Structure formats: C-alpha cells, structure tokens
Amino acid sequence: MTKQLKILVIEDEESIRELIRYNLQREGWRVVDVRTGEEGLASLRSISTDIILLDLMLPGLDGLEVCRRLKRDPATAGIPVVMLTARGEESDVVAGLELGADDYVTKPFSPKVLVARIKAVLRRRQEPEAIRGELIRTGRVVIHRGKREVRVDDNPVDLTFSEFELLSLLASRPGWVFTRDRIVEAVRGDDYHVTDRAVDVQVVGLRRKLGAAGSLIETVRGVGYRFRE
Numbered sequence: 350m351t352k353q354l355k356i357l358v359i360e361d362e363e364s365i366r367e368l369i370r371y372n373l374q375r376e377g378w379r380v381v382d383v384r385t386g387e388e389g390l391a392s393l394r395s396i397s398t399d400i401i402l403l404d405l406m407l408p409g410l411d412g413l414e415v416c417r418r419l420k421r422d423p424a425t426a427g428i429p430v431v432m433l434t435a436r437g438e439e440s441d442v443v444a445g446l447e448l449g450a451d452d453y454v455t456k457p458f459s460p461k462v463l464v465a466r467i468k469a470v471l472r473r474r475q476e477p478e479a480i481r482g483e484l485i486r487t488g489r490v491v492i493h494r495g496k497r498e499v500r501v502d503d504n505p506v507d508l509t510f511s512e513f514e515l516l517s518l519l520a521s522r523p524g525w526v527f528t529r530d531r532i533v534e535a536v537r538g539d540d541y542h543v544t545d546r547a548v549d550v551q552v553v554g555l556r557r558k559l560g561a562a563g564s565l566i567e568t569v570r571g572v573g574y575r576f577r578e
C-alpha cells in the first residue's frame with residue numbers, strides 16, 4: 350500500500366478551502382485545513398504533513414511571514430510549500446520563492462492545475478541529485494554538462510558561458526520558476542558581472558540560438574523565467 354499523502358491547507362476563505370479539500374480528497378489525499386497562519390504553525394507541532402498550501406493574504410500573520418517561520422524552523426524547513434496567491438501579488442510571489450517556497454498557484458485556479466502542481470512539486474523533491482547532474486534531457490534539448498555541449502534536435506548549439514549556465518539551470522527543473530536573483534546567483538561567471546537586466550538580455554540571445562526550441566524558455570511576468578514542462 351502506498352503512503353497516503355497528507356496536505357496542510359492554510360487559507361482563510363471558506364469557499365476556497367472547501368474547493369481544495371473536495372478536490373484533494375478526491376485524489377485520495379488526507380487534508381487538514383486551517384484558517385490562519387498561527388493555527389497552521391501550531392498544528393505542525395502535533396501533526397506531520399507532506400506539503401503545505403499557503404494562502405498569502407491571511408488575517409494575522411500573513412503568508413510570507415508564515416513561510417519565513419516555516420523555513421527558519423529546522424523541524425518544518427524541509428516541507429514543500431505551494432503558495433496560493435491573488436493576481437497582483439507578484440512581488441509577494443517573488444519574496445515567497447526567495448524564502449524557499451517551491452511554487453505558487455494564482456487564484457482563481459483550476460483544481461486540476463492545483464493537483465498537477467502538487468504532484469510536480471513532490472516529484473521534483475523525490476528526484477535524486479544525480480538526475481539533475483551531468484546529462485539533462487528534456488524533449489528536443491539535450492545538455493551535457495560534462496562536455497559543456499547543447500544539442501537541439503541533435504544539432505549542436507554554440508553558447509557562451511553564461512548562456513550555457515542559464516539554460517542548464519532552467520532545464521534542470523522544467524516548470525520551476527527561477528527569479529532573476531536566483532538566476533544571477535547561479536549564472537554569475539568569473540569574467541563579468543551579471544545583473545537582472547543582463548539576465549533578460551541573455552534570455553533573448555539564448556532563445557535566438559535555440560531556434561524553434563527557444564520558446565521552451567518562458568517568461569513569467571514580474572517574476573523570472575522557467576523552462577516549459
């Protein structure tokens with residue numbers, strides 16, 4: 350028998366809580382839901398959970414503060430967090446991702462998308478480091494880190510150091526949104542300084558070099574970039 354997935358939902362709007370509970374229970378998952386961040390943090394002292402769905406706009410402690418506390422406490426730091434956000438909360442999404450949240454879903458969301466995101470986050474968590482190692486094969490793009498070689502539909506593509514690092518980073522986690530700050534941190538070459546703006550320029554150049562596969566690199570407005578799943 351496979352282990353039943355346990356999910357903690359922190360959301361103050363009852364209709365959304367019900368929608369989530371109904372749909373996640375239908376997946377055979379166990380759902381515990383609470384209305385406030387304080388209740389959520391308290392419940393984690395007595396129950397365990399595999400993943401947390403965290404609304405950002407909460408009465409009392411807001412979602413970002415809850416996320417900060419979760420990630421600061423070694424007992425809860427490893428639990429994946431998916432943020433539930435409203436439109437226009439892009440800067441909060443960025444802050445949440447920087448704090449260590451794994452992903453986010455914007456309201457109103459389709460239950461199917463929410464379920465898919467949860468599964469994707471848990472799947473990524475289970476991947477051994479090795480999968481993200483030497484060889485990244487994602488559809489038509491193959492990246493060999495050891496050889497520093499990129500092929501699209503088996504044709505070699507000549508990339509600069511930063512473009513190679515940028516592509517490797519994004520393709521290492523398809524579907525995962527990388528903020529510009531994280532990209533800057535990961536891509537920084539020895540030779541020159543990478544800025545937010547330079548990241549955008551690199552992406553334009555990279556897309557062009559990848560040709561038809563360039564559209565795999567998606568812009569997430571106000572946040573950063575991701576490699577399409």
Ligand code: CA
Nearest residue numbers: 361404406407
């Ligand atoms: Ca709310």
